[in-house]
Each structure stands twice: as structure tokens, then as C-alpha cells.
Amino acid sequence: MTERDSPYLPGLSLPAPARDGVDASFWEGAAEHRLVLQRCRACRRFQMPAEWICHHCHALDLDWQEVEGTGVVHSWMRVHNASHPALADRVPYLVVVVEVTNADNVKLLGNLLGDPSQAVAIGDEVSVAFEDHDDATLIQWRKT
Numbered sequence: 001m002t003e004r005d006s007p008y009l010p011g012l013s014l015p016a017p018a019r020d021g022v023d024a025s026f027w028e029g030a031a032e033h034r035l036v037l038q039r040c041r042a043c044r045r046f047q048m049p050a051e052w053i054c055h056h057c058h059a060l061d062l063d064w065q066e067v068e069g070t071g072v073v074h075s076w077m078r079v080h081n082a083s084h085p086a087l088a089d090r091v092p093y094l095v096v097v098v099e100v101t102n103a104d105n106v107k108l109l110g111n112l113l114g115d116p117s118q119a120v121a122i123g124d125e126v127s128v129a130f131e132d133h134d135d136a137t138l139i140q141w142r143k144t
């Protein structure tokens with residue numbers, strides 16, 4: 001991740017993904033509206049966050065593979081308190097941890113888009129939503 005000045009959070013830096021690190025393929029896939037996860041060529045297991053070595057078998061032979069972009073809510077939180085005055089008009093919003101379907105229990109963090117007052121439960125089915133910004137595409141989620 002790199003940081004740049006935020007146009008809507010004076011005094012705070014807005015994190016933005018760098019496409020030159022070990023997770024570059026994840027962000028490049030997102031920019032193409034594809035959910036791409038790191039996968040070990042040796043043991044064929046997925047892992048995220050991306051690393052230079054397989055968490056499972058310690059092989060150094062890692063690859064990237066597109067997955068279907070669905071999952072279930074593993075955990076969630078509705079944020080009501082703005083952590084900065086510039087966020088006062090953005091609350092409430094929903095943060096979810098999603099267990100990606102058929103990806104060896106890989107979990108990704110994002111926002112649940114749509115009505116911030118919607119009912120949410122652990123186990124709810126979600127699908128990926130690509131949120132395009134000027135310099136990055138973020139992985140978000142919507143209930144299915």
C-alpha cells in the first residue's frame with residue numbers, strides 16, 4: 001500500500017494499493033473486475049494476504065487464479081461513529097469479513113454496499129462488487 005493525501009480527509013492520508021508488491025496481481029485483477037487470489041502451485045491451496053511463500057507447504061512457487069467472486073459473511077460490523085470529522089456524513093456503513101467460496105477459507109475484508117441499515121447475519125451470501133476510483137479499484141461486497 002502507498003499513501004497519498006486525501007482530498008476528503010484533510011490531515012489524513014488515504015491508503016491506495018501499489019501494484020508493484022507481492023499482491024500486485026490482486027489489484028490488477030480488481031482493476032479488470034476479476035477477483036484473483038494467490039494459489040500455491042505445489043499444494044494447490046489458496047492464501048490471502050499474498051506472501052512470497054506458501055503458508056501451507058512452504059513452497060516458493062505461487063501463482064494467481066481467478067475465483068467466482070462469491071462468499072458468505074464470516075463477521076460484520078455496522079460503524080456508527082465517525083473516526084474523523086470528515087467521515088461524519090458517511091456513517092453508518094457496514095464492514096464485512098467474507099469467506100470466499102471454494103478458496104480454502106480465504107477471508108477478505110471490505111464494505112457491504114447498499115442500504116447501511118440493512119439486516120446482516122453471519123452466513124449471508126454475498127457477491128463481489130468492484131468499486132472503481134481514480135487510482136484503484138476496491139473489492140467490496142453486496143448481498144445476493
Ligand SMILES: [Zn+2]
Binds near residue numbers: 045055056058
Ligand atoms: Zn503450498
